[in-house]
Amino acid sequence: MMSIGLLLAILMTAMTPLMVASRAVAAYGSVCGDHLRATDEECDANDDVACPGACDAQCLCPPVTTFDVPSSAEPPNTPGSPGVVVTNPKLLMQLGPTANLNHARYTRFELDRSGKQPDAILILVPGFVGGANDFRILAQNLLKRAAADHDLRLEVWAVDRRTNQLEDTGGLDMAEFYADSLLAGNFLFGEELDLPLDPRLSRHAVFYNSQDDVPFLANWTNLVFSRDFDALVSAARSRAREGNVFLGGHSAGTAFTARYAATDFNITPGCTGTPDPGYAKLRGLVLLEGGGGSTAGGDAISDDTLDRIVARFDGGLFGAVRDNAPRCVDGTTPCTMATESTDCAGQVPPKCTLPTAAYSSVPGALNPRVFAASEATAIQGLVDLNEGQTVGQLDQGAPGNNAVAKVPDIAGLAAIPPGTVEAGFGTFLNKNGAIATALSFVAMSVGEPGPMIDGILTWRDILHGPSTPGPDRGPPPTTLPGTRWGMDKEVTRLDRVVWSFFAGRTNFSDWYYPNAGPSTTAGINLDSTKLSAPPPLGRGRCDIENLTQAGHIDIPVITFGGTHGLATVPGAYTAFAQSLGACNAPSCDGTTPRVVDAVTPNPAFPTFGNVAGGFEVYMNEGFAHLDIVTAEDNADNHVVGPLSDFIARNAVLPATPVCVGDCDGNGIVLVNELLAAVNIVLGTTPLEQCPALSCDAAPDPGVNCIIVAVNNALNGCPP
DSSP states (O other): OOOOOHHHHHHHHHHHHHHHHHHHHHHGGGGSOOSSTTTOOOBBBOOTSSSSTOOTTTOSSSOOEEEEOSSSSOOOOOSSTOOOOOOOOHHHHHHOOOOOOOOEEEEOOOOSSOOOSSEEEEEEETTBBOGGGGGHOOOHHHHHHHHHOOOOEEEEEEEEEEEGGGOOOHHHHHHHTTTOOOHHHHHTTTTTOOOOOOOOOOOOOOOSSSTTGGGGGGGGHHHHHHHHHHHHHHHHHSSSGOOOEEEETTTHHHHHHHHHHHBBBBOTTTTTSSOOGGGGGGGEEEEEEEEEOOOOGGGOOOHHHHHHHIIIIIIIIHHHHHSSSOOOOSSBBOOSSSSSHTTTTTTOOOOOOOOSSSBBBBBBTTHHHHHHHHHHHHHHHTTHHHHHHHSGGSOSSSSTTTTTHHGGGGGGGGGSSSSSSHHHHHHHTTTHHHHHHGGGGGBBOEEEEEEEEEEEEEEEEEGOOOOOOOOOOOOOOOOSOOOOOOOOOOOOHHHHHHTTSTTOOOOOOOOOOOOOHTTTTTTSSSHOOOOOOOOOOSSTTTTOOOOOGGGOSHHHEEEEEETTTSSSSSGGHHHOOOOOOOOOSSSSSSSSSSEEEEEEETTEEEEHHHHHTTTTEHHHHHHHHTTHSSSSSTOOOOSSHHHHHHHHOOOOOOOOOOOOOOOTTTSSHHHHHHHHHHHHHHHOOGGGOOGGGOOSSSSSHHHHHHHHHHHHHHHHHOO
């Protein structure tokens, strides 16, 4: 037997390069760390609102990168589709004559800068008027939790719908770089304020009206978005280990998610052939504060509804949006609903399509300029979060010459009192405030108004101490649709939310959230058989929508609701669960149904199959609608932990090879582990203290295993 002295000599000689390297890394780490983030830093030690707990030694946060992926969807009249020539001066100014909007866009959140392949990827689709950065906080929290709880390397890909490409943010990106909110305001509203163009800019921002500027949005149907998402899923499957891709959505994003899973992507002229279902490309579905949809009523869609869908898709809606007037299916013939049979005679179908807006807006409250203004205000927060007044409220050069007073589209922001950046956002988003009470889809639990200082309202973020207790909304309801209930919770850090409004090549809002295109298939939920199946079952129009797979969805589903939000009770998910097929994933037992009992103990709180049945529901007491994706990861949060567990449970991963000498399984062999190995070989420590020392079939490890362990310490564990 080799003596302990000789073993230690071998060990110390072998480990010398490792100890030198460790000292070098420690010295390098002292370069950054004065705890004061400079404008050219993303973070600095504990000044890390951009990425709490993840600021590295170079004052950088983990990578957040935005990508465009070509989509197979090429809808008519869209820049980039065959034969389309861009003539709109605004589009030419922003995008140029070779503009191509047929792309899917996503922002990738990574755990660190190692560049390692992710074990799994979660793709998330934002809700009504939401952008990819809606998921910034959730992504940061979830990536850390998955690594800590499951040693799982996860990426989150947050989706921006193709409408995001219309957002003219060049000047805002420059303002973010310079941390200059006045530059942002000049870019957005300089013309209305009669300000000279900032010399750093080449032009002012472009904004599109909701009719003839972008009528091609009428052709951006739900199927177009599903095909965009399919491009992202394909890209994610090629990047993640074993193709571990999960798809989820928040709010209206749950409907986009459900439609993708239920779509047959084998779209042929005859609508026949072997199905290519969306769900088959996924490991699971995630629904955050939105019911997803239902197949109920699919067999009762009337012929008139189908005719109107066809008329809208085949040209009527494009013409109606462009001209802001009713049009027949040819897109040019005027008509009225009362006289459509005469007005549209000879056209197939002879139906009149009413006009609608290309994109969604809430007059005076939510429109492209309001969203843009919020980004300019958030950029001010880089240097002044809760002291000075927001620049949008300040006069520029003359009394009354401020954006709120001079720009009609943002006049509704006058309801926000003079205040700081945090006070402005808090007043708008606070679930207990007047604005978010009326527009509950923007509601968060972000603290409360602070004191007035020199006539300026400040804000008490949840970091500033306990908030005044909010209303107790009482006991849980027992009937559907369910009401808000439970104690108030203040769970979202407003300073992190403010960063989400501008950081990177994405933002918190979808300025041009699609309205016209998705309205094409109004009347269809998750079952389009009567439209898309070949005759005699349907119209054979799978090119419009092809939702035929919902009843076959066999992958696990996890859902989340907030008791002060919109999905306030588990029963909000019953209809979706009942629309699916049985779960056959390895995590399911193959016998438990998705819904065990829809009325027990009551319809608001039915009995779901949980893990065994592949349908989990988690409620978060006191959470508002957006808190589900913005709340801190603490004891009140029942999203991050269960979601991390769900992904780890359903990701298919090969067995991790044992790294000889890696006693704690963290992928690194350290000096203390080599010392333990020596003691095991000498017989003074049981093998149970480090089973990873075994390197062959022998019952007891020998010196040969120590040599392997030393090599692993020097060269790293094998992949």
